[in-house]
Amino acid sequence: MSDAASTGFSADWLRQREPFDLAARSASLALGFRAALGPQNPAAFRIVDLASGSGANFRALAPLLEKDQEWRLVDHDPLLLAAQRSEITRWASGQRWHCHDHEGGLAIHAGPARWLVRSQQLDLARDLEDIDLASCDGLVTTAFLDLVSAAWLDRLSALLVRTPRPLLASLTVDGRRTWFPTRPADQLIADAFLSHQGGEKGFGPSLGVRATPYLAAHLAVAGYQVSTQSSDWHIGREHSDMLLNMAQEAATVATETDPSCKPAVSSWLADRAADIHHGLLSLEIGHLDLLAVPHFPVVK
Numbered sequence: 624m625s626d627a628a629s630t631g632f633s634a635d636w637l638r639q640r641e642p643f644d645l646a647a648r649s650a651s652l653a654l655g656f657r658a659a660l661g662p663q664n665p666a667a668f669r670i671v672d673l674a675s676g677s678g679a680n681f682r683a684l685a686p687l688l689e690k691d692q693e694w695r696l697v698d699h700d701p702l703l704l705a706a707q708r709s710e711i712t713r714w715a716s717g718q719r720w721h722c723h724d725h726e727g728g729l730a731i732h733a734g735p736a737r738w739l740v741r742s743q744q745l746d747l748a749r750d751l752e753d754i755d756l757a758s759c760d761g762l763v764t765t766a767f768l769d770l771v772s773a774a775w776l777d778r779l780s781a782l783l784v785r786t787p788r789p790l791l792a793s794l795t796v797d798g799r800r801t802w803f804p805t806r807p808a809d810q811l812i813a814d815a816f817l818s819h820q821g822g823e824k825g826f827g828p829s830l831g832v833r834a835t836p837y838l839a840a841h842l843a844v845a846g847y848q849v850s851t852q853s854s855d856w857h858i859g860r861e862h863s864d865m866l867l868n869m870a871q872e873a874a875t876v877a878t879e880t881d882p883s884c885k886p887a888v889s890s891w892l893a894d895r896a897a898d899i900h901h902g903l904l905s906l907e908i909g910h911l912d913l914l915a916v917p918h919f920p921v922v923k
């Protein structure tokens with residue numbers, strides 16, 4: 624299931640979106656995160672990934688961070704936590720890297736670097752404060768902040784003030800969504816999407832597309848140096864499965880938001896399915912990446 628239509632996320636959906644995420648991520652903010660971790664320190668980087676799903680953030684960042692690393696992948700969903708092992712093993716064997724069990728986690732030997740990955744089940748809505756920032760060097764999260772509320776981001780900011788650590792929050796939706804070619808009902812679909820973004824996803828009323836500017840402003844006031852960059856999905860006409868998935872999701876969200884618009888939405892979906900079938904449709908979805916680095920010394 625995709626992001627906007629549900630608060631449940633299947634491993635299949637996360638696998639489908641992973642290459643689009645990978646192409647969209649800001650490389651310069653990821654390198655800024657690496658610099659903030661202190662690469663000259665010989666010890667392994669210790670990274671916590673909030674709402675890690677099946678481990679896509681680890682797969683994207685570990686090769687960029689290069690040296691030895693210890694990751695804690697935190698999520699509340701037992702199915703996704705269970706999928707981490709198979710997804711990471713499949714990815715590593717595609718790179719010809721050796722994996723084996725090690726101290727309750729999975730060790731990956733990637734050339735000269737060794738990465739140790741452990742999974743942790745935690746309800747971040749309830750137990751965010753159980754994350755021990757003092758025992759990690761940096762915090763990351765991907766495709767998550769648009770689900771949470773202002774109150775939850777205040778809690779995250781409070782943690783980061785109490786224990787300053789670099790934060791890389793990638794791929795938060797920012798509300799831009801453009802279908803090519805355009806059709807008159809696109810606006811109806813876009814309005815429904817924006818209104819659904821403000822719904823409840825288990826964390827109180829979600830900030831949706833306002834999450835990145837909200838967190839950026841709060842961390843800047845708290846003394847962090849904050850940078851944001853766009854990390855948009857470009858879904859070309861050759862990606863018919865992904866386009867159909869996005870069009871169906873948009874239609875579901877629109878009818879959930881306003882059942883009275885069902886006939887207009889059904890007609891829009893039929894037109895979009897025809898566009899996809901004829902290889903005419905493409906889609907851009909706006910996201911933002913955020914890097915926040917403490918100005919003040921990080922005590923480890």
Ligand SMILES: C[S@@+](CC[C@H](N)C(=O)[O-])C[C@H]1O[C@@H](n2cnc3c(N)ncnc32)[C@H](O)[C@@H]1O
Nearest residue numbers: 637674675676679698699700746747748765766
């Ligand atoms: C869109 S998915 C992103 C997953 C992963 N970061 C990725 O990029 O593939 C959102 C993730 O948030 C997790 N999530 C939602 N509510 C949560 C909660 N209360 N506690 C922990 N994780 C949660 C979901 O299980 C899911 O893995």
